[in-house]
Amino acid sequence: MSLGSAYPAHEALVAPGRSKPQLWRLLLGLGMIAALSYALNLVLFLTLLRFTSLDWLIALEQGSTPLALLILLASFGFLTLGVGLAAALMQHRSLLSLIGAPGLMLRQFMGCGMAGLAVFATLLILPPYDFGAPLTANLSWPVWLGLLPLSLLALLVQVSAEELIFRGYLQQGLAARFQNPMVWLGVPAALFGAAHYMPQVAGDNALLICLWAMGFGLLMADLTARAGTLGPAIAVHFVNNIVALLVLGSPSSLHGLALYLLPYEMSDVAEMRPWLMVDCATMLVLWLAARLVIRR
Template identity: 70%
Template sequence: MNAESAYQAHETLVAPGRAKSHIWRILAGLGIIAGVSYALNLGAFLLVLQLSSAADLAAVVQGSTPAAMLLVLVTFGFMALGAGVAGRLLQGRSFVSLVGPLAPLLHQFTRVFLRLLIVFGIVLLLPPYDFGAPLVPNLALSLWLGLLPLSLLAVLVQVSAEEVVFRGYLQQALAARFQNPLIWLLLPSALFGLAHYMPQEAGDNAWLLCLWAMGFGLVTADLTARAGTLGPAIAVHFFNNIVALLVVASPSSLNGLGLYLLPYDLSDVAGLRPWLMVDCATMLVAWLVARLAIRR
């Protein structure tokens, strides 16, 4: 099967932007997304500054407490708002047209997410049962469970916003302009990876984590093009971030909602790099599970 036939459903997302697919519109749209997100995040930051102490402000920056982490995740929604404004002003398209028809989106999201739960639930029953060292307890189980509904909603906002920007606005705008899938698959994925470049936290592992994020972006870009909605991409991203932020978080940052912490931080070369290979294999399995779930 060639790329054109495999990605036929993508036209549902791309068509609304085809009449206004000028390069300047794409770039201006990215500027609007960045501007709206920056302005609203600055406003939220100043509000926290007025209402909180310096210690609370540091916690927000690091996402090191439950309240701080919830705030960090929810403010990702400003990116989605910016994408909606950019789509409306520059391409005359609705927000729904960026995510795809809602009924198929919800159907695909549910199918993919439930299958990921089943497959990786089975994987969890198999050895090994740690990450080379015991996991570090972070939140009390009762507190974690009490926060879980809010935590899940906040993570859903965060991943949905990233998908709307990268696999919604940017991928679709490029696909409306360029026929070659390599352009609209690879460029948003590369930018997604660069957005995850964290040299201060990850040290010598920063570029490897960046490359992993690029691969993840390519997986979700492919799923979006095959499905014709953002549902599968959001489901895979949601599942991944539930594990990475709510179940076993990094001790380096963004760990305020994690039940456990990894026994090493992001800059630990010996501890982290072997598990990056496992993460790559996990990403491949998630992609295959999602593809089977949306097969027509």
């Protein structure tokens, strides 16, 4: 059995783009997404600059306060607007067609989301019971709970935008042009990993985090191709980021909405690398749990 034959459900997502499969259309569309997002973020930046200080805008880039991170996450909606425009103009397809059948997508999203939460809940009750040092309190419980609805909404905007670009527009566009799954699975995953290369924050761990993100992107691409919607990938990505950004944030960046901070920086080689291996194992368990959900 060929690799491509393992993904019959993927055709429901790819078919709307087969009438306009040219690679130049895909590349031009990606340029449109980048240009629109840059332009809207520039407008946002200049608007905020009129009412805030430059120091606050630095905090915005780092996501180091609740309001800053909420705005930063919500700004990913500009990417979603860009994807919708590019898909309409370049492939003559709707944004909804990139997501998949709404009813099926929602069922898969809910099922995979619940499975992911169950995985993390299980991890919380299993040893080890600490991270080698005490966690640092970041937000008080009342503040964290009060912000939680907005935090979840902003986080959903962020992960949905990333999935629409990498497992939606890019993966489906490549699949409409190339039959080999290694192309349309591998290229978006590689680019997703490259987008998470942050040597200024992660130091010597930057390459390993990039490789982790590539692996995550590949597993999300597999889920999307098996499910025929973006529901499972969005759900797994959402649950993963809830833990990483809202529960146990990194003191290095993007911790404005976190309840607790981890006791080490992303650049800490001795402390971070063993936990990266744990993250890899957790990622595989999340993927397997989602696979079980979509097989039902």
